[in-house]
Amino acid sequence: MSAGSQPTGKVHPRSLALLEREGIATDGYHSKSWDDLPVTPDIVVTVCASAAGETCPAYLGPVLRTHWGVDDPAHATGTDAEIDAAFMAAYRALRRRIEAFIALPLQDLRQDRARLKLELDRIGEQVR
Numbered sequence: 454m455s456a457g458s459q460p461t462g463k464v465h466p467r468s469l470a471l472l473e474r475e476g477i478a479t480d481g482y483h484s485k486s487w488d489d490l491p492v493t494p495d496i497v498v499t500v501c502a503s504a505a506g507e508t509c510p511a512y513l514g515p516v517l518r519t520h521w522g523v524d525d526p527a528h529a530t531g532t533d534a535e536i537d538a539a540f541m542a543a544y545r546a547l548r549r550r551i552e553a554f555i556a557l558p559l560q561d562l563r564q565d566r567a568r569l570k571l572e573l574d575r576i577g578e579q580v581r
Contacts, residue, residue, distance in 0.1 A: 454494060456490055457485075460484040460485055465540075467540045469482065471540050471541065493516065494514075495516060496516060496573070497519075498519050498521050499518070500547070501522065502522045517573070519577055520577055523543050523547060524543060526542070526543045549580050550577065557569075
């Protein structure tokens with residue numbers, strides 16, 4: 454699931470175009486608030502980039518939290534090529550981190566939340 458604290462109500466057209474170019478179906482994608490999630494997540498990964506001056510909101514609830522800061526390409530400026538490059542950089546960073554997460558021994562880590570938290574934090578710090 455993906456949701457945010459301040460949804461715009463729509464998915465950025467450049468995001469949709471990039472995902473389609475990457476072969477990822479986008480039917481039914483929409484911007485949504487975490488207040489509207491159908492279930493409480495087990496893990497919350499924040500991706501706001503504090504280096505870019507974004508405030509990282511705190512999701513309240515009994516969840517494991519980690520931070521994988523990524524610059525928001527929706528704020529990118531410059532030529533079309535430069536803006537597209539910002540979207541691709543964000544996509545690649547998140548994809549590598551998600552792949553690193555999926556590669557974790559999740560069956561083992563399910564029983565050890567402290568170790569899972571360490572692994573998730575490591576991914577956010579080391580996988581670029």
